[in-house]
Amino acid sequence: MQTSQRKIKLRNGNQMIAEGAIYAGCKFFAGYPITPASGIYKGMIDLLPQVGGLAIPSPDEISAIAYCVGASMRGIKSMTATSGPGWSLMIETVQYALITETPLVIVVVQRLGPATGGATQGAQGDILFTEFATSGGYTIPVLYPTNPRECFELTVKAFNWSEKLRTPVILLSDKEIGMTTETVDYSDLENLIVENREYIDPENSNFEDWKMYGFKDAKDIAKFAPVGGKIKVTATGSAHNMDGELKKNDPETISVLKHLEDKIQSHKDELIDYEYFENPNSNTLIISFGITGRTVREVIRRTKKMNKNVSSLIIRSLFPIPENLFKTISDKYNRIIIAEENLNGQYRRLIQYLFNNKEVIGVNKIGGMITPQEILEKI
């Protein structure tokens, strides 16, 4: 018997990302139409003017992300959204956000690639493409919801982490999550915590020690100074020292370049987000994410009735790779099934080394969602 204390609306993942962004305090969005991400653009165009924000059409995806970086440098929380072809165009500029330590959320709603591929077909083929987009191999945090409600939650989380770590954060989604309208329960969403970047205050006693890109240790993040404020901003996409000055072969500059990665890695365990279902009698663990995570939930539902023993780990924070979590949980199992809707197991090939001496099985396909049956066959 189910009595409804739920707070229900019919929403798709794209709409919930737009609403999550509004909740997180996003006030600037720049967009360019592309299926299956256009719904986020439309959502922000509808919502931002109602909360005193600005959503602006841009002439291409390079402009979209650059507008967002500029707005964020001015101190405004910003977001853009695209799909594979548009993400291709954004890659130079996301690196600029990374090196200038500019908070920014980029949503990549995956569709079938390569190139124009299948505009209205879902896929999970951009796992490697989103993560390994930087020259130098830097880690960009990547979050990946499984349904519209999680779209809201993880958008808030993406903003929080981009603000706290002063870094671009990617929110991955896919066509099936983005464009399927569902009953969404809003209960408790209004209790999510919103966090903001820390601004440097010139009145503060340690202002003299503050530097644009300064830090004391790996975890330390420089406090933010906006363009247009009282404190001089020296931002640059070139390798720079803590003051933002262009320097070559300079130990401080190298330490700043290293810190860009260290700050992410040292906060790695705090970023972890997952759903674990443990069947104590199982020696098989299914690892999945995004839309495939939902197929796995259905598999678990069915196996419970079939007296089959299997456990599930759905990862919502794909990067930085939660190595410790994978190691601890996989310890209990000797068969690991990794299911993802792409050609050759992109994430599996990255994490396989964590499962030494275990049987690792990939379930992969393109052109449609992985079905419960296709996973059940491997158990």
Added chain:
Amino acid sequence: MMEKLLTKIDIQNECTYMTKGAQMPFCKGCGHTHILRKLDEALFRIKLNPEDICLVTDIGCIGLADYLFDKVHTVHTTHGRSTAFATGIALADKVLASKKLKTIVLIGDGGAMIGLLHIVNAALLNTDVTVLVADNFLFGMTGGQQSAFSPINFVTQTSPFGNIIPPLDLCKVAISSKAQFVARKISTDKDLVDVIAEAISFEGFSLVEILELCTEYAVEKNKLKGTDLPEIALEHGHQLGLLINEKLRPEFSKIYSEKFMDKPFEFNLFSQFLSTENVNLDQDKFQSKFGESQLEIIIAGSAGEKVQSSAALLCQSAALNGLFTTQKNDNPVTQGSGFSLSEVIISPQEIFYTGVDKPFAIIIVSNDGLNELRSQNYFEKITSDTILIFDESLNMPVLTSKMYKLPLRKSCGPDKAALGGIDFLLNLTQPFQIETFKNLIQKRFGSYENLYKEDILKYLN
């Protein structure tokens, strides 16, 4: 040590925004040096608060300018994109922040071409950005390759026998992009300071293309002197001087703010939920009636005939009864023609997998819909129990034990045929209190009874 606080700079008495004693990083005689000194003079002339100036530099030799200005905000960007970053900064400042910032782009001719659309769009937006183009007709920093601004017969590293491609008239591009302040000047012009000062003061987009010489790569090969510059421009039909200075359109933020910002914001994400307070859903009863699996319903018809919005009403009524629903729509990329299709799933428990396994029912109201179901192989998924509700004009390629051939189009009209089909299905199977669906129809169309010209519910048996 440079001053960290821009507010501490006494601009009335300091005569420069530049770093004191800084060495110009350019080759001897490079036009960039002139331009930057003139920019500094222009800034001093308008005496803006240092905190209200943001210098956005591009890549190339001209991009080295940022560290020469220690009394303003500087943002050194990527090749060609400086105007786009500047646009973001200016939009955010003027609409959402202090509204005082003057954003100035320093970009080369190379940067202006690779990032041309950013210039075009900033001009169209008429946001408060000033673009200063240091045009030395070539890529200086990378060794003197030809650019889109190289004159005909110009000898460069990559046009050793003379350039054969005509140069771009950027000012004309800016003007056709509705820019209201555009000038083409020579770096040695006596009034360059005035024009730069005027461009920066201009409320809205402004562009000044400044012709100059790269002493390292242009002079020797082309036997050029600075005094040749006006002639080179005119030979290509590129006009010199202040080309346009008018104020017919307000700056972007003026228009946006008037339209959207001058009002209280009362938006609430957490309102207007579907009212499900009084719903008691008996999951066991539902499952004893329909089995364990979720109800998968496919509705197919033609574009423009409200297939998808009818399916949405079905979902809404199911949700109002406390059920979980999903809806996926499909149509050709040209959305206004061909088929239109919705997949709806209804379940008493949360729906995880959103694909169609075994359709509970298929409603087909037009030939477009039928053909699409065929081509997407939907009929391969049906079972002998699948309910088929279809318009009388259609021939089904399959047989099931539950087939209903109905005059849907004739009775409901083409744009309500899907609604009629859904109503029939609900009456046939009673998955929830179907009054909810009738009420929604009533609300949307005024009356439920008028849905049918001929009562098709009589075909229920």
